[in-house]
Amino acid sequence: MQRQALRLWGQGERVRAGQGAEDTMAQLLADWLSAREPYRAAGTPEAVHDELAQVLVLAGTNAAVDRLNAVARQLRRERGELEGPDRHYRLPGGRTIALAVGDHVRVRKNDYRARRGDGSVNVLNGYRGHITAIGG
Structure with missing residues (x-):
């Protein structure tokens, strides 16, 4: 069942793997930035809530979540999204x-x-x- 789900998600480009953990993380964050851009460009409170409802990054372990959150937050700070x-x-x-x-x-x-x-x-x-x- 899990393999079938991963295969289906992979066909829809929802699951991808890089050459290693660092490469996969970098690609994930690049995809995340790209997926967020239409909401960010709209610049409205409604767009923020739409982004929260539509864009989600998942990771397999709490340690991976912590790493992704730290880098994502740093990127948001650099882009002026955090005040x-x-x-x-x-x-x-x-x-x-x-x-x-x-x-x-x-x-x-x-x-x-x-x-x-x-x-x-x-x-x-x-x-x-x-x-x-x-x-x-």
């Missing part, structure tokens, strides 16, 4: 995450705020968002 200094936030397990205005984020844990009376909207696993401001 202001990074703010560092502590994550469960002792890790930290750096965020700035313009960053894209994906929620990885449900937060049922409405049930607790902490707001009117629940934040659910898989939701993606765009940071527009960072408060004190």
Whole structure:
């Protein structure tokens, strides 16, 4: 089943392999930049949300995700897509995450705020968002 899925995705150019890990990562990031360009060129809040819904990069391990995110974030910073200094936030397990205005984020844990009376909207696993401001 997995091989059939990979074969189908490969035929649609959704799965490709390079000469090695570094080459594959470089090609993945180049494809990601290209896929984002129409949304970026539109420059509207709606385009940002369309991009978040339509463009997604997946990796097989958390270590690969961390590497891809670090390079993608550096590319976005160089292109002027991230504003202001990074703010560092502590994550469960002792890790930290750096965020700035313009960053894209994906929620990885449900937060049922409405049930607790902490707001009117629940934040659910898989939701993606765009940071527009960072408060004190």
